[in-house]
Amino acid sequence: MSNDRQARALLGIEPPRFRLRDTVRESSLSMWRHPGRSLLTAVGTVLGAAAFVATLGISSTMGQLVSESFDVRRATEVRVVATDADGPAGWQSPERLRALRDLNGVTAAGRRLVVGETPVRRTMGGEPESVKILGADGGALAAMEPRVVSGRLYDDFHERRASPVALLPLPLAERLDITRTGVAVFIGDRAYTVIGIFDDVARRPEALLSVVIPTSLATEMVGEGGEGEQDVLIATVPGAAQLIGRQAPLALWPEEPSAVRSIAPPDPRTLRREVEGNVTRSSLWVSLIALIIGGISIANAAVAGIGARVPEIGLRRAIGGRPAHIFLQLLSETTVLGAVGGLVGVMLGACVTSLTALFNGWTPVLDWRAALLAAAGSAACGLLAGLWPAARAMRITPVAALQR
């Protein structure tokens, strides 16, 4: 208004100033006036931000864990089974397996055959233990990697010659009172020499509950009436499981690859994304709800506080503050409150994540983007919460300052 400019020139005054620095300073001053109350008001945003950072932190920490464990063990294991009950005849023949072992990335591969529960005795007349019998050739044995505590593994020689040798898991050996190798066990009604005792396997842990014998002997046993479940077990170099999983059916049965199918572990990265995706979605909702509650509590406190601040606001108007000054100041107060609440929450969430990781012996994984998002979200929440009280405070007239 040129009229106003003229008037200001005549009176020798300048239009009221707006300085961001002053506004922020005034906001922090009024916030520090009641630090406890301010923090209580911001508790919703504190919790929202903390929940967000902590759930994201813990889920990514665990996601990291999942992929680590999968990288070293399961991610190097592929099984191939027949699509139909028996599959095409000869799909596990030595020539086919040789083709499979030639694939780049395969470290060991072999045939396995599971025979149902069979009585195993220490002596012909002894007490029987009913266990599953697992037939495995040298390649499958190498893929399972049993950890031998006594004796040795059998090899292709025993496999070709159908030598009656057996590998016993340690708990079974103890139950049968076998403490050394070289002694005999009776499987069904046939005697086998215990060639080794193992206490762990790298792949297919069900082997820990079975007696392992060469497949040539297991086939005979199945022929005697047991039902056989067959597969080909492949150990791969780390990271190759997915690829070998796709190539194995082609190598084993190129005539009709769909006659057999491979079971490869999920890609660790996909898995991690899945785990994180699920947790992230639910944590987002929880955090969002907490933030909304936080915003409402800030807005509520701000509206309630206006009554007590009428003289202050009136004074500000009396000394030249425009309604816009009042509006921006109250808005910046709730925004600062939300932001501070958010920062406190981020620190809290980071502590929870770190402590959880510490107690479980994990490596904590914290995403700075999540922290930034949580703090920004809390600030935005405070900003929104301030709109209504700020608009109300704007209507207070300077005459209010004169109220006694």
Added chain:
Amino acid sequence: MTDPVLSLTGVSRTYNDGHPVMALRPTDLGLAQGDHVTISGPSGAGKSTLLNILGLLDAPTEGSYRINGVETRTLGEATRGAVRGQIFGFVFQAFHLLAGRSALENVELGMLYGPHSPRRRRQLARTALERMRLGHRAHADPRQLSGGEKQRVAVARAIACEPRVLFCDEPTGNLDSENTAGVLDLLDELHRDGLTVVVVTHDHEIAARGRRRLRVVDGVVSAW
């Protein structure tokens, strides 16, 4: 008498809450530079209404109010605010100091929306506090100050920006007689230094200290 600095011509104020009440009847009044004016009268008679209009805290319903010859009716809210903040100073009965800030910061607040830089505001605030003989209390919280000290901080806040007119609304209403005398002496001193002082009071003795004494009864302003 010199040309009036503040001049009211036919100014009246009617409040309209359901049924209209004329709190200030049409008034012609001129205040000169360097005046020391007291406005007295019973409560509810309209003296606060007159002060609100003179201080640009409220606008008249009818009539014209000129400051240094400038008509205020047509001014925008920003300019009215600038006049209040830079030409006028206000002292209130309830002090209206903000707790949690030092006396110095309270004095600085008076210039928050004015043209001065933060550094300059601090300088002016310090000078004003010293003028009120409160330099030694600059960092005290208002809650630690006596009533008289509080009101002196409030006066310092009002005069820090070097205004031309100081409006005081019952400045000693919350003070005991000793502090009342101290604050009134300071106001006299400010007047002697050239400031135009307008004091609203219901106390006859305080009203008598004015060089120019006005009385408001039932919305009618008269000299006595």
